[in-house]
Amino acid sequence: MEPTVCPWCQSEIVWDEEIGPEETCPHCANELKGYRTLNIALEGEDAEADQEELDEDYEATEEEAVDLQRIWGSENESLSSLRTVDKYGEDHDLFAFEETVEAILDEQDEVPECLHCREYMLHAGTQHVSGEGFQPVNAALIRGPILQPPYELNVYVCPGCFHVQYNLAENDRLRMIKSFIHKKE
Template sequence: MSQQQVCPWCQMEITWDEELGPEPNCPHCYNELAEYRTVTVKRDAALAFDEEDDDAWSRYTRAAEKYLDAQEDVPECPQCQEYMVFAGDQLIGEAHFAPRTPSPALPPFLRAPFRLETFVCAHCFTAHQRLAEKDKKALIARLAEADADE
């Protein structure tokens, strides 16, 4: 019979065999699972999910795989290391972004407008954003030019 445990950091369910004992680290986020930091929940696996939930999850994972297959860049989730789906871009305009200028001698690191690519983990639903490729190149060029002027 297997036992189940929930990781307190990534909230993923961990199933382990009684003969082998509990996992020392979460296999999803790699955080330590020892002593006071771990909550162990014993429950009957048959009661955990009904067939409708299990069937919906299976259909969802098949659909998510189609989105992942259509992507060129498939980053890993920083929480659980599963793959993330590119959900879309967020345009950040000047009205929604106040650039920080650390000193009068330095220009702002980032200026609006720019785009953030938004990714969502298909497994734990963590959202992650990064600067769009075009805006990364513009940032590098602008700061390299500012440094050359000094």
């Protein structure tokens, strides 16, 4: 039987000839036969006419309509509520803020995404961990601690929701890799 490509995740699906075609994608669990395209007009004078035309072209079942409302409603609410910086727009020039953020991001070597709102994060600095207040965990497989102080952490701050994240500095990443390799041998 010929392989099929999931329209949602673009994974190739090979059907078992005895069982027959899959109804849902085994990778992303989306319905394979329910793939549809919706065109949504965001602004414009003809928005109502366009929406009526869309409604005529696509008549969702009641179950699909509830699912779409749940997905769109929760996504729009969560993204807008996570972007804390927007509440300061009345008192401050957020356009100038965004321009500055973009310029800073262009200079960074690493640009992680915020885990909360998916904005790109600004490298705010480094934090030195000397060992005071840090209790390392010993892993039996490597016969020692996973991370041995002292080490440096990169500190990132999100310009959208102001959450702070840390990751291990480059030199300490390499030190950790080498210690895992040497301790296991």
